[in-house]
Amino acid sequence: MKFFFRRLSRKPSFFIMGCLSIFFAQVILNLFIFGYLELDKMKEMWKGSFTLRAFFVVGTPPEKIQEVQEKIAGWAAVKQVVFVDAEEARKRFLEYFALSEEDLPGGENPFPASLEVLPKKLEDLPKLAAEMKRIPVFDEVVYGGKNVEELLRFHRFFVGVGGIVVLGVFVFVLLVIGNIVTLKVRFHQEEIRVLRLMGATNRQIRASFLGEGVLEGFLGGMTAFVVSSFFFRFFLEFLGTSFPTFFWVRFEDFFLLLFLINVFLSGILSTVGTLAAVNGVLREMP
Amino acid sequence: MENVKPFLEFRNVSKIYPTGVRALEGVNLSFREGEFVFLFGPTGAGKTTLLKLINREERPTKGEVWLSGCRISHLEERYVPLLRQNLGVIFQDLRLVPEWTVFENLLVPLEVLRVKRSKAFQMVKEMLRFLQLEKKGLHRVEWLSGGEKQKLSVGRALIHRPELVLADEPTKNLDEESAQAVVGILSEFAQETKATVIVATHDQELLRIFPGRVVTLERGKVRAS
Numbered sequence: 001m002k003f004f005f006r007r008l009s010r011k012p013s014f015f016i017m018g019c020l021s022i023f024f025a026q027v028i029l030n031l032f033i034f035g036y037l038e039l040d041k042m043k044e045m046w047k048g049s050f051t052l053r054a055f056f057v058v059g060t061p062p063e064k065i066q067e068v069q070e071k072i073a074g075w076a077a078v079k080q081v082v083f084v085d086a087e088e089a090r091k092r093f094l095e096y097f098a099l100s101e102e103d104l105p106g107g108e109n110p111f112p113a114s115l116e117v118l119p120k121k122l123e124d125l126p127k128l129a130a131e132m133k134r135i136p137v138f139d140e141v142v143y144g145g146k147n148v149e150e151l152l153r154f155h156r157f158f159v160g161v162g163g164i165v166v167l168g169v170f171v172f173v174l175l176v177i178g179n180i181v182t183l184k185v186r187f188h189q190e191e192i193r194v195l196r197l198m199g200a201t202n203r204q205i206r207a208s209f210l211g212e213g214v215l216e217g218f219l220g221g222m223t224a225f226v227v228s229s230f231f232f233r234f235f236l237e238f239l240g241t242s243f244p245t246f247f248w249v250r251f252e253d254f255f256l257l258l259f260l261i262n263v264f265l266s267g268i269l270s271t272v273g274t275l276a277a278v279n280g281v282l283r284e285m286p
Numbered sequence: 287m288e289n290v291k292p293f294l295e296f297r298n299v300s301k302i303y304p305t306g307v308r309a310l311e312g313v314n315l316s317f318r319e320g321e322f323v324f325l326f327g328p329t330g331a332g333k334t335t336l337l338k339l340i341n342r343e344e345r346p347t348k349g350e351v352w353l354s355g356c357r358i359s360h361l362e363e364r365y366v367p368l369l370r371q372n373l374g375v376i377f378q379d380l381r382l383v384p385e386w387t388v389f390e391n392l393l394v395p396l397e398v399l400r401v402k403r404s405k406a407f408q409m410v411k412e413m414l415r416f417l418q419l420e421k422k423g424l425h426r427v428e429w430l431s432g433g434e435k436q437k438l439s440v441g442r443a444l445i446h447r448p449e450l451v452l453a454d455e456p457t458k459n460l461d462e463e464s465a466q467a468v469v470g471i472l473s474e475f476a477q478e479t480k481a482t483v484i485v486a487t488h489d490q491e492l493l494r495i496f497p498g499r500v501v502t503l504e505r506g507k508v509r510a511s
């Protein structure tokens with residue numbers, strides 16, 4: 001039925017409002033998706049820098065070292081264990097501070113051998129450190145400590161509090177969408193009554209609103225996708241050139257995710273919203 | 287008449303509105319197929335109520351209404367659209383969609399019946415010509431005069447060629463000439479298609495001009511049939 005074009009041409013403002021509300025819901029969601037992915041990327045980056053380092057007590061026999069290394073490598077939370085001997089540690093030290101052999105006084109190598117442990121999940125770092133401290137062969141166990149904990153806290157904060165805030169805004173936008181659709185259906189209440197008196201079934205009436213709803217969702221979602229895509233593309237380019245040392249999400253990585261969420265979610269939102277609103281009005285009618 | 291099964295029948299029908307108004311009381315009536323009937327009575331006699339029982343806008347408080355062997359007063363809700371699709375109704379308050387064009391309003395019964403688009407357009411065009419509203423096809427209903435709206439609502443009731451037409455005060459707000467033209471259209475339609483037509487009116491003049499059975503209602507009761 002072509003009631004949809006009839007309604008659209010007589011009262012385009014409802015259609016535009018519907019599109020806009022879907023658009024804003026999607027843009028808010030897109031920003032959150034971006035933030036989440038970016039944070040994950042950052043976490044990934046810092047994971048490399050905050051490796052757990054455990055120094056052996058000077059004089060630990062090589063068999064003991066081997067045994068401990070194998071034991072730790074067998075733990076479920078551990079991704080990788082690398083042994084760094086005293087010689088290697090010294091070389092790294094010189095390299096790091098750009099010193100030459102002469103700058104360092106000769107004699108006994110003051111650097112102890114150590115194990116570099118990479119956890120599978122950054123969150124496991126403190127627990128892993130505590131466990132390793134309990135093994136007597138280690139003199140000291142260190143990691144990014146405060147920094148790592150802070151990063152983890154921030155991550156939890158963003159995902160938790162930020163998530164709740166965005167969810168709240170999202171729910172609010174959903175309510176706005178719902179109310180706009182309801183308003184629209186109510187505006188056409190008299191016309192629905194006429195259609196019913198002419199023998200239109202509830203299904204026909206529902207269908208006559210659904211076309212418009214789906215198109216609204218599609219247009220709103222697509223606009224959100226296009227606008228977000230442009231924004232993220234240029235924003236990421238800007239970030240990449242301004243702060244080249246950081247890791248930024250690559251736009252190509254979440255392009256598809258963005259597209260799917262924008263198109264499908266808005267389609268579902270508008271379809272469900274329309275059906276609920278029409279059913280509500282139909283139920284009220286005798 | 288004795289051997290013909292009634293097409294539409296009211297069996298001891300009473301309608302008491304929730305407000306306590308007794309709109310109809312113990313109505314027994316039967317109509318044969320193809321009959322042209324005037325439902326005559328003063329304001330508040332229950333004419334509209336009687337018609338509303340046929341298209342299931344209302345249900346009787348007591349009694350039964352039968353149409354074509356079907357007890358429509360007790361018809362399940364989901365079959366009501368089917369019943370309405372086979373009726374042509376001219377509502378006392380017209381019930382046109384004012385924001386839509388004349389063309390679009392005429393299209394509604396055909397769209398509900400899922401008539402093919404090209405065929406439906408053809409039928410609407412013919413109806414516009416028949417109503418002499420060709421030039422106003424694309425005008426919105428809210429721009430029409432009262433008489434034009436009345437003609438349009440007649441057209442909408444007849445466009446899908448229903449077997450039963452219910453016309454509630456179709457001559458209200460019309461001058462004598464237009465009133466007779468509208469009833470003329472209904473009577474012509476009845477003769478042409480053998481449809482049953484019930485016209486509710488309080489205009490005695492019409493009864494004199496047009497032949498047909500007259501059912502008189504008074505305070506919810508059938509006075510003469």
Ligand SMILES: Nc1ncnc2c1ncn2[C@@H]1O[C@H](COP(=O)(O)OP(=O)(O)OP(=O)(O)O)[C@@H](O)[C@H]1O
Pocket residue numbers: 303304305307308309327328329330331332333334335336378488
């Ligand atoms: N929905 C309703 N609720 C309560 N009372 C109603 C309702 N509809 C009609 N009535 C009452 O029922 C009585 C019959 O009304 P009805 O509309 O059938 O009369 P009518 O013969 O069509 O009158 P008119 O010629 O003025 O159209 C009136 O007293 C009216 O007030």
Ligand SMILES: [Mg+2]
Pocket residue numbers: 333334335378454455
């Ligand atoms: Mg009336």
